[in-house]
Amino acid sequence: MLALTTAAAMREADRRAIEDYKIPSITLMERASRAVAAAAIPYLARGGTAVALCGSGNNGGDGLGAAVELRRAGFPVRAVLAGSREHATPDWLEMEQRFAALGGAVEDFSPSALQGAVVVIDALFGVGLNRSVGGAALDAIEAVNAAGVPVVAADIASGVEADTGRILGAALRADATVTFSMAKPGHMVEPGCVNCGRLEITDIGIPAEVLSECERKAFALEDEDLLLPRRKALSHKGDYGKLLILGGSAGCTGAPTLCARAAVRSGAGLVYLGVPAPIYEITAVKNDEAMPFALEEGAGNALERLRGCSVCAAGPGLGRGAAAKALVSALLAEPWDGALVLDADALNALAERPDWRISRSGFTVLTPHEGEYARLGGTLGGDRIADARDFALRHGCALVLKGHRCLAAFPDGTVYVARPGNPGMAKGGSGDVLTGILAAMLGQFPGEEKRAVLTALELHALAGKLCREKLGEYAMTASDLIGALPEATKAITL
Numbered sequence: 254m255l256a257l258t259t260a261a262a263m264r265e266a267d268r269r270a271i272e273d274y275k276i277p278s279i280t281l282m283e284r285a286s287r288a289v290a291a292a293a294i295p296y297l298a299r300g301g302t303a304v305a306l307c308g309s310g311n312n313g314g315d316g317l318g319a320a321v322e323l324r325r326a327g328f329p330v331r332a333v334l335a336g337s338r339e340h341a342t343p344d345w346l347e348m349e350q351r352f353a354a355l356g357g358a359v360e361d362f363s364p365s366a367l368q369g370a371v372v373v374i375d376a377l378f379g380v381g382l383n384r385s386v387g388g389a390a391l392d393a394i395e396a397v398n399a400a401g402v403p404v405v406a407a408d409i410a411s412g413v414e415a416d417t418g419r420i421l422g423a424a425l426r427a428d429a430t431v432t433f434s435m436a437k438p439g440h441m442v443e444p445g446c447v448n449c450g451r452l453e454i455t456d457i458g459i460p461a462e463v464l465s466e467c468e469r470k471a472f473a474l475e476d477e478d479l480l481l482p483r484r485k486a487l488s489h490k491g492d493y494g495k496l497l498i499l500g501g502s503a504g505c506t507g508a509p510t511l512c513a514r515a516a517v518r519s520g521a522g523l524v525y526l527g528v529p530a531p532i533y534e535i536t537a538v539k540n541d542e543a544m545p546f547a548l549e550e551g552a553g554n555a556l557e558r559l560r561g562c563s564v565c566a567a568g569p570g571l572g573r574g575a576a577a578k579a580l581v582s583a584l585l586a587e588p589w590d591g592a593l594v595l596d597a598d599a600l601n602a603l604a605e606r607p608d609w610r611i612s613r614s615g616f617t618v619l620t621p622h623e624g625e626y627a628r629l630g631g632t633l634g635g636d637r638i639a640d641a642r643d644f645a646l647r648h649g650c651a652l653v654l655k656g657h658r659c660l661a662a663f664p665d666g667t668v669y670v671a672r673p674g675n676p677g678m679a680k681g682g683s684g685d686v687l688t689g690i691l692a693a694m695l696g697q698f699p700g701e702e703k704r705a706v707l708t709a710l711e712l713h714a715l716a717g718k719l720c721r722e723k724l725g726e727y728a729m730t731a732s733d734l735i736g737a738l739p740e741a742t743k744a745i746t747l
Contacts, residue, residue, distance in 0.1 A: 515734070
């Protein structure tokens with residue numbers, strides 16, 4: 254997993270490296286510059302010019318340093334300033350002198366500077382930006398985006414706020430980003446994550462003990478961070494969780510079935526599916542491996558079944574009537590210490606409870622999309638990681654905030670950014686599939702709830718990736734996600 258840090262923590266790490274460990278600041282810049290130049294070279298393989306688009310701060314110095322490295326290697330490169338020399342840092346001025354010694358000159362930005370460019374090095378702001386972009390920098394960002402030239406960003410795509418992923422007015426769309434020492438939330442959190450392209454983290458020599466102090470209990474999941482163990486030869490279905498799924502209503506028979514099928518495909522031992530009596534026959538026809546039953550008035554038989562299960566997932570297609578609200582209230586009040594997943598209409602029922610807070614003893618996870626999150630009192634549009642952390646702490650539950658990159662926040666204050674999904678998953682039923690996978694993982698990893706939640710997010714994203722590769726983003730469906738789960742689970746099994 255990648256530990257994420259803030260711009261302030263990274264500035265402090267730089268200061269300590271320079272002052273406490275006596276590493277010259279220009280040495281750090283040289284190392285950063287070489288990494289950025291190396292990322293730009295593949296774009297220059299077939300000819301053309303690189304344009305280093307620089308601000309006047311140290312990030313601009315990284316860009317100028319990259320221009321120096323490219324010129325030394327024999328590549329044509331122009332250095333362009335979108336800012337004021339009056340604010341140039343000492344290291345920036347040193348790199349300008351090195352560029353001049355190689356016959357180069359820093360130009361003021363104009364759109365004509367992009368003519369003949371096959372790659373742009375984005376070194377306008379770096380991670381220190383905390384205000385809306387304007388002036389010459391805004392003109393440069395708009396011109397580069399309009400030109401469609403590949404972009405390699407130094408540290409972070411200009412216009413993306415490093416600590417939050419917010420777009421500060423406008424942002425460059427990078428094809429690749431070379432960041433230094435550690436990843437930042439803006440590389441991983443939407444909307445800014447989509448502007449960063451492929452991320453490369455390069456070591457510029459800041460001591461490991463300094464970097465260890467930069468961690469902020471926020472992490473990003475990477476490939477193979479979460480692996481499924483091989484199953485024991487001596488096993489029975491009770492070893493892999495007894496699940497109860499509660500959902501469905503007239504006109505919404507698909508959601509609970511998708512959830513149940515996903516749970517079965519994700520390895521759950523036993524899956525019971527409780528639905529309202531009017532849709533029981535339809536649901537029974539749709540389910541072979543899961544075991545449907547009709548809910549009684551007052552949900553008494555649901556609670557009876559609940560007591561024999563280790564996990565309950567409630568909400569898919571449940572509806573927003575009085576019966577749904579009563580069922581959710583009963584689940585929250587029941588003295589049962591199994592894992593509870595609340596999704597969809599169960600969240601809507603919860604949102605109508607004044608000053609709600611989860612007080613049950615068992616693990617509880619909420620899985621809202623942004624609209625449901627807002628109804629539950631969650632904050633959107635600012636610092637998603639900090640807001641998700643606050644939500645989990647304040648309400649006494651785990652949170653899976655769904656999106657392009659889902660966030661998982663836990664009551665211990667940790668927050669994880671999942672691998673990205675894709676636009677093909679933006680269809681009805683995808684969330685029901687995630688709920689089924691999540692319930693199945695919780696049943697198979699009792700006492701390891703964090704691992705279960707994160708593994709479910711990994712499987713969901715991987716299934717989406719496999720569907721996109723096979724079917725394309727337009728044609729893939731929620732059922733296709735379930736169909737991809739065998740390959741997804743095999744891919745991450747030890």
